[in-house]
Amino acid sequence: MPPVTGVYPDAAGDAMENGMTGSGYFRITPGGRDYIYREEYDMAEKITIALKRGASCVGCDIAVVNFNEHLFTLLTYADIVFAPTLLDVKYEDLKNLPDGSVTIGFYHGAVRNSDNEEMAKVMRDKCRFLIAYGACAHMGGIPGLANATTRKKILEQVYKKTVSTVNPEGTMPMETYTDEAGHDLTLPAFYDRVFALDDVVDVDYYVPACPPTHDINMQILSLVREFVEKGKPLPPKGSVIASVKTLCDECGRTRSRTISVARFRRLQDLKLDEDKCFLEQGIVCLGPATRAGCGAPCTAVNVPCRGCMGPTSGVMEQGASMLSAIASIISISDDEDKLSEEQIERLMDQIIDPLGCFYRFSLPKSQLGRVVEDVKEE
Ligand code: SF4
Ligand code: SF4
Numbered sequence: 131m132p133p134v135t136g137v138y139p140d141a142a143g144d145a146m147e148n149g150m151t152g153s154g155y156f157r158i159t160p161g162g163r164d165y166i167y168r169e170e171y172d173m174a175e176k177i178t179i180a181l182k183r184g185a186s187c188v189g190c191d192i193a194v195v196n197f198n199e200h201l202f203t204l205l206t207y208a209d210i211v212f213a214p215t216l217l218d219v220k221y222e223d224l225k226n227l228p229d230g231s232v233t234i235g236f237y238h239g240a241v242r243n244s245d246n247e248e249m250a251k252v253m254r255d256k257c258r259f260l261i262a263y264g265a266c267a268h269m270g271g272i273p274g275l276a277n278a279t280t281r282k283k284i285l286e287q288v289y290k291k292t293v294s295t296v297n298p299e300g301t302m303p304m305e306t307y308t309d310e311a312g313h314d315l316t317l318p319a320f321y322d323r324v325f326a327l328d329d330v331v332d333v334d335y336y337v338p339a340c341p342p343t344h345d346i347n348m349q350i351l352s353l354v355r356e357f358v359e360k361g362k363p364l365p366p367k368g369s370v371i372a373s374v375k376t377l378c379d380e381c382g383r384t385r386s387r388t389i390s391v392a393r394f395r396r397l398q399d400l401k402l403d404e405d406k407c408f409l410e411q412g413i414v415c416l417g418p419a420t421r422a423g424c425g426a427p428c429t430a431v432n433v434p435c436r437g438c439m440g441p442t443s444g445v446m447e448q449g450a451s452m453l454s455a456i457a458s459i460i461s462i463s464d465d466e467d468k469l470s471e472e473q474i475e476r477l478m479d480q481i482i483d484p485l486g487c488f489y490r491f492s493l494p495k496s497q498l499g500r501v502v503e504d505v506k507e508e
């Protein structure tokens with residue numbers, strides 16, 4: 131695919147070429163198309179918006195409600211035509227709309243079952259621009275950690291093995307069931323793995339974070355408003371609406387030029403220096419491998435970054451990127467030129483739950499996720 135050309139003025143007012151320069155907010159993915167003009171779309175004065183959730187904790191719905199008073203401004207140039215959390219609507223209301231009649235669709239949550247997939251496809255058909263909103267739609271998110279196990283094991287655990295389950299007959303959910311009166315009842319099929327939104331439909335834009343922060347929402351509103359009212363082009367298809375920098379660049383904690391860590395610890399194992407970089411104190415923080423744009427709210431309140439903004443620009447494998455960052459800061463004594471495998475293993479044993487730590491939000495989109503899939507299939 132040819133690289134995207136063209137210049138897009140970012141939120142800081144700087145021009146960015148191919149999304150790799152300037153201080154700003156859009157990554158232009160290889161293979162993406164040039165930026166998008168309003169004139170290409172025969173649009174009415176007011177645009178329409180639909181919101182739909184898949185396998186979601188509903189935190190992203192709350193993030194939309196957190197547009198606060200800006201929702202009223204949005205309503206001056208947009209009508210919300212479908213949003214189960216905000217409006218009294220039924221799925222049929224969305225299904226009955228003509229294809230392509232909704233200007234922008236926000237889908238949040240992962241794709242976990244056949245209902246999620248069906249509604250993702252309906253949203254794709256109805257919406258001219260489809261946004262993967264939040265970490266679950268972007269990369270599979272926390273539900274995606276289920277890809278480390280199987281459908282069978284999950285159902286066994288939930289319906290038979292938890293301490294609070296009383297199920298002597300071992301009853302399990304069935305996708306279809308006919309009751310005594312002859313009524314057919316159906317449940318969505320529960321898939322063996324979790325998908326990100328773009329695994330099942332074509333996606334136009336990605337809005338990362340768990341959930342997207344108020345500042346990120348304001349960027350989206352500004353982009354949409356300027357597109358509708360001033361005809362300013364939208365960023366190219368495939369853009370991630372976030373910074374091209376790493377989280378460490380916007381973190382307020384102090385850090386040395388070089389970091390050297392002899393052992394890893396957990397927050398409860400030390401008296402934390404509240405100004406100093408977590409990694410320097412031996413606490414795993416995913417800042418070096420995470421995209422900026424959230425404003426680093428977690429590190430500001432003494433919580434290390436868990437990486438919900440996803441990998442940095444140009445990197446697909448966030449977990450491997452963080453492992454590489456960790457490998458580069460492990461201290462080696464003067465009389466060693468490298469650590470033995472045993473020493474490395476001892477160090478890595480100090481990191482509790484490495485899969486959840488390094489792939490908390492990105493397992494379904496990672497290479498490791500695919501390896502896990504292969505092993506499960508064997
Ligand atoms: S991204 Fe976070 S807040 Fe949004 S649905 Fe997923 S888990 Fe919930
Ligand atoms: S590693 Fe974490 S604490 Fe350190 S500068 Fe980066 S984001 Fe901040």
Ligand code: SF4
Nearest residue numbers: 424428435436438439
């Ligand atoms: S600091 Fe890290 S975990 Fe917190 S919102 Fe930003 S990317 Fe997500």
